[in-house]
Amino acid sequence: MKHIDIYTDGSCRCNPGPGGWGAILVYKGIEKELCGGEKETTNNRMELTAVIKALQALKESCHITLTSDSKYVLDAITNGWAESWRAKGWRKADKSPALNPDLWEILLDEIKKHNITYVWVKGHAGHPYNERCDEMAQRESGKFLS
Numbered sequence: 245m246k247h248i249d250i251y252t253d254g255s256c257r258c259n260p261g262p263g264g265w266g267a268i269l270v271y272k273g274i275e276k277e278l279c280g281g282e283k284e285t286t287n288n289r290m291e292l293t294a295v296i297k298a299l300q301a302l303k304e305s306c307h308i309t310l311t312s313d314s315k316y317v318l319d320a321i322t323n324g325w326a327e328s329w330r331a332k333g334w335r336k337a338d339k340s341p342a343l344n345p346d347l348w349e350i351l352l353d354e355i356k357k358h359n360i361t362y363v364w365v366k367g368h369a370g371h372p373y374n375e376r377c378d379e380m381a382q383r384e385s386g387k388f389l390s
Contacts, residue, residue: 245359246271247307250298253367253377254290254314255385262388263287265294266380268373269301276301277376281384288316290381292347299354308360313367313374317351322362326352 249270256263264281278297281290291314299308312318320326329335329342330352336342365371368378 245305245307247309248302250295250308250310251373251377252291252294252298252310252312252314253374253381254287254292254294255378255381256285256287256290257385257389260284260286262385263290264381264384264386265290265297266377266384267294267298267301268377269298270373277380279380279384281381281387283388286344288314289344289347290385291317292344292351294377294381296347296351296354299351299358302358306358308358309363310360311363311365311371311373313365313371315364318362318364320348321351321355 251268254263254265262281262283263285264279266279269276278301280297295310295312295317326348329348334342334345342348365374367374
């Protein structure tokens, strides 16, 4: 099974507002950058989208080390919260609606295809790949400013 390192970040100006996401996939020293954005979105939606787009770019099941600065994404996956929300009809433990169920649905299906190790890094703390992903996300969100 191939090992891929994936780095992701999302950004949103005026949350909600114009947003962007960036991802870098690294396989045997070769890097592939992916990025995009939306005119009206939230930071959490962009964080989710970055991970989804990175995973969707893979053509086969892989062992992945996924590095992100998003506690929202990583905690919901590693603590089983997102699976629980889905099982409860996209309701959280306190019965309030889970946010972004459309993206969580896609992400939960994508992660099942792979063997993933999750790594959290502090954002804006000098991690080279995280900083690059942030720059891509910022650039993409800037495309929607007047």
